[in-house]
Amino acid sequence: MSLGPYASFIVWSYLLVALVVVLLIGWIALDYRQQKARLRDLEARGVTRRSGRGAADLS
Amino acid sequence: MTLIDLANPTRFLSLTAKILPWLAAATAILLAVGLYQSAMAPDDYQQGATVKIMFIHVPNAWLSMFVWGVMSLSALGTLVWRHPLADVSAKAAAPIGAAFTFLALVTGSLWGRPMWGTYWEWDARLTSVLILFLMYLGLIALWRAVEDPSRAARAAAVLTLVGAINIPIIKFSVDWWNTLHQPASVLRMGGSTLDKAFLIPLLVMAVAFSLLFVTLHLAAMRNEILRRRVRALQMQQASQPRA
Numbered sequence: 001m002s003l004g005p006y007a008s009f010i011v012w013s014y015l016l017v018a019l020v021v022v023l024l025i026g027w028i029a030l031d032y033r034q035q036k037a038r039l040r041d042l043e044a045r046g047v048t049r050r051s052g053r054g055a056a057d058l059s
Numbered sequence: 060m061t062l063i064d065l066a067n068p069t070r071f072l073s074l075t076a077k078i079l080p081w082l083a084a085a086t087a088i089l090l091a092v093g094l095y096q097s098a099m100a101p102d103d104y105q106q107g108a109t110v111k112i113m114f115i116h117v118p119n120a121w122l123s124m125f126v127w128g129v130m131s132l133s134a135l136g137t138l139v140w141r142h143p144l145a146d147v148s149a150k151a152a153a154p155i156g157a158a159f160t161f162l163a164l165v166t167g168s169l170w171g172r173p174m175w176g177t178y179w180e181w182d183a184r185l186t187s188v189l190i191l192f193l194m195y196l197g198l199i200a201l202w203r204a205v206e207d208p209s210r211a212a213r214a215a216a217v218l219t220l221v222g223a224i225n226i227p228i229i230k231f232s233v234d235w236w237n238t239l240h241q242p243a244s245v246l247r248m249g250g251s252t253l254d255k256a257f258l259i260p261l262l263v264m265a266v267a268f269s270l271l272f273v274t275l276h277l278a279a280m281r282n283e284i285l286r287r288r289v290r291a292l293q294m295q296q297a298s299q300p301r302a
Contacts, residue, residue, distance in 0.1 A: 003108045003111075004102070004107045004108040005173075006107070006108065006109045009112065009173050012169055013112045013165075014115060017119070017162050021271070024275060025275070027154075028282060029278075031279075035289060039289055039292070042289065042292045047293075047296045
């Protein structure tokens with residue numbers, strides 16, 4: 001597969017899209033872990049929801 | 060399962076926990092198929108291989124507008140129906156929409172340089188998309204600046220609905236003004252002008268990126284629900300008398 005004289009523009013476009021998508025996924029995954037850790041920490045300190053369910057309970 | 064059923068954040072978390080792995084798998088498979096088809100697509104007789112940029116530029120450009128549409132519906136949900144997850148949806152969608160708009164701008168610029176001879180031109184299409192990107196950033200800043208989520212929700216909802224005026228301007232800018240950008244060639248009256256060799260990979264990539272958005276949006280909404288749960292518990296803890 002030859003990308004012709006403008007190969008660098010094509011390759012950079014795809015690389016940039018891949019990078020931003022990976023960053024988005026990573027950011028969302030990290031945020032999830034952080035929120036879960038904060039909820040577990042609050043639960044460990046005895047702070048509970050009014051419903052009585054565990055703070056980090058997602059089901 | 061109705062929209063009302065999903066108004067309960069706990070039920071929403073439970074449902075999305077089940078469907079997110081399937082959505083992620085479908086997105087990955089469709090992206091792989093789309094990328095393979097994009098790589099195998101023939102060169103355009105005028106643009107040569109640079110036409111391959113279209114397969115990532117166009118889905119990102121479509122999604123940049125679609126996400127604002129989702130946020131506008133969510134804004135209506137906040138202001139009219141007071142749906143508990145409407146603001147969560149809008150707030151979670153904004154950074155994803157900003158990322159798609161950024162990618163539409165940059166890939167368009169990288170496509171424009173070899174085809175038009177310039178990275179940027181202050182024409183109606185490019186400028187209106189840049190304004191959309193700035194509006195995304197403004198909304199994100201607004202949510203971060205206002206501490207009370209319900210006050211931020213109302214202000215952001217109004218701003219989102221006002222900003223929705225920009226969406227038809229972006230869509231029809233190539234018809235209303237003389238622009239360097241080409242007119243619509245897929246979503247137009249009279250059908251697509253694209254050859255099937257380009258249209259099929261483009262549509263596969265568009266569906267793949269749309270699935271990617273749905274997956275990321277649901278995951279980000281889950282995070283936002285958890286963030287609000289953390290905030291509520293922290294406030295509850297702060298209001299408890301110290302022993």
